[in-house]
Amino acid sequence: MNKAVWFCGVVEVVEVGDKMIYSITHKNKNFEVKATYKVVHDVRDESFDCNCNHFVHNGMLCRHAFKVMLNSEVQSIPEKYILPRWRRELVPVELLPARVRYGEMDDEKQALINQAISMFDLIIGCVRNDKGSLTKFVEQLERLGDEIRRMFQY
Numbered sequence: 001m002n003k004a005v006w007f008c009g010v011v012e013v014v015e016v017g018d019k020m021i022y023s024i025t026h027k028n029k030n031f032e033v034k035a036t037y038k039v040v041h042d043v044r045d046e047s048f049d050c051n052c053n054h055f056v057h058n059g060m061l062c063r064h065a066f067k068v069m070l071n072s073e074v075q076s077i078p079e080k081y082i083l084p085r086w087r088r089e090l091v092p093v094e095l096l097p098a099r100v101r102y103g104e105m106d107d108e109k110q111a112l113i114n115q116a117i118s119m120f121d122l123i124i125g126c127v128r129n130d131k132g133s134l135t136k137f138v139e140q141l142e143r144l145g146d147e148i149r150r151m152f153q154y
């Protein structure tokens, strides 16, 4: 996605109340303009809505909205645009009591599970704004998962 951002240009910015409306050109590799999209940056809730609807369909930020984020110098990508698919799965699990999730529990097991979950949260906190680090983290988790499955022969 980062590279694709260079094929986008900001042609117009209009300020309407709390909203900044950007016209973003979508160019191909030969820098020919293929389409123009409107990205609405709502300053109050830090939302970036693009009428290409890429985010709505894929749950991933489109290059046009990303371009606007770079342009408006946001400090970090708003949380709602980061891996929404994961969060949909993670949030309900966190709301369940641990005993329901993991079966019979003693205090020692419970403490270890809490430790594992908080370590995981800490790492996510470190890598959440960097797609490269996140990708690496997911790959490492997959390797670790394979290793553990082999160990217990699941």
Ligand SMILES: [Zn+2]
Pocket (backbone or CB within 6 Å): 037, 050, 051, 052, 053, 054, 062, 063, 064, 065
């Ligand atoms: Zn878009």
